Amino acid sequence: MAFLATAEICDSNASHLASGDLRVLHPVFQIYGQCRSFSGPIVTLKVFEDNVLVRELLESRGEGRVLVIDGGGSMRCALVGGNLAQLAQNMNWAGIIVNGCIRDVDEINGCDVGVRALATHPQKSGKKGIGEKHVPVYVGGTLIRDGEWLYADSDGVLISKSELSI
Template identity: 40%
Template sequence: MLLTADLYDQRGEDLQSVPLQFLNLGGRARFSGPIRTVTCFEDNALVKSVLSTPAAGAVLVVDGGGSMNSALMGDMIAELAVQNGWAGVVINGAIRDRVAIGTMPLGVKALGSNPRKSSKDGVGVTDAVVEFAGVTFTPGRTIYCDEDGILVER
């Protein structure tokens, strides 16, 4: 995979750059793939449901509204993602079990961590266009992530 800085130099007009400063929390800092989405707020039931399905290298973008009140993914859900072939997860919110997740062959970007569990009511939406930080994440388009940040196809 090209580094995001080089990719932006080549294709800047075709890409959106995410200005929000995500932390690299997974075992892979560089990952890319077709976007799938979940929108939820302090409820990770849909995150678990989607990451329990085969992905063939997709990246799940989770819009948790930027909430840091509870984690939207922990080590057990991250392990499901690994088992099902996900390239990575980008969470506009928090994770937990960050030490364990940091050893997994999975790209994970999130705003931070919180040991508190989220609710599990299944409230939210899957595979819809998501927008945060002024960037539009459209299912099926490609997302590129590395140590410098995140780029998304327009």
Template identity: 45%
Template sequence: MKPVTDICDEYPQTVQTMQEHLIHYGRRTQFEGPVRTVSVFEDNVLVKRMLEEAEAGTVIVVDGGGRGGRTALLGDNLAAIGAERGIAGVILYGFIRDADELRDIDIGVAALGTRPQKSHKGGKGYTDVPLNMAGVLWEPGMWVCADKDGVAVLPEKPSGR
């Protein structure tokens, strides 16, 4: 995978970048893949379902309401499901928990920060919908690259990948 900075240099006309700094928690600090989207607030049932159903190599992008959320949307149990299924990563515009445990799980996890409280389990929200989040218009099927420099989003998978 090319660094996010190189992606931005190569595709200046089509790249979008997240305008919010995310912290990396999973073992993988560099990951990429096709986007699947989830929109929820303080409820992670659909996040779990997406981790269980998405194809290997997918990056799951979760709009969890940004800094307004009071609960974690992903912890070590859900991250382990994703790692076992070969999910490339999870980008959370929201919060995680079990930060120490996530370092040992082979998945990319980037989020705003941590919250110790678990989420609700009502199953409310949406999957595979366009998201307007942190300066990016996300659509399922787009291509995302993430590393410690940031998150770059392209309309499609770059050639040669």
């Protein structure tokens, strides 16, 4: 898959931006992991201060997909750490977007996966297994649906209703 720069995507898809078929996430995410640029079909997850379902999804074959986690923007614990980032790499996930916190930043930065999160926090999350998979989530100022496409690079993160080409 050829890499598409987010600025180039925006420039060449003004009509999709105007219609809402292409959306730009608010610029609130920090960049982690070795893959500063990544893209793929989206898998959504909604959890709050509990990462059992995060692990469950990352244990499945990623096949180049991107996990978008709506953690409610919680700043009280981390939803993804070094072990989960390594798991994502091993299972061929392209990236992880966390509307919340991560930890083990040095370990995550050593993984060949793209990670975006609001911040870091040293405390681990709860383990109750509560949450919802494959549901629409509201992250970064936009509604994101399972199966849409995500494009991320150093300039930002885009959500498209369908896969884009050059």
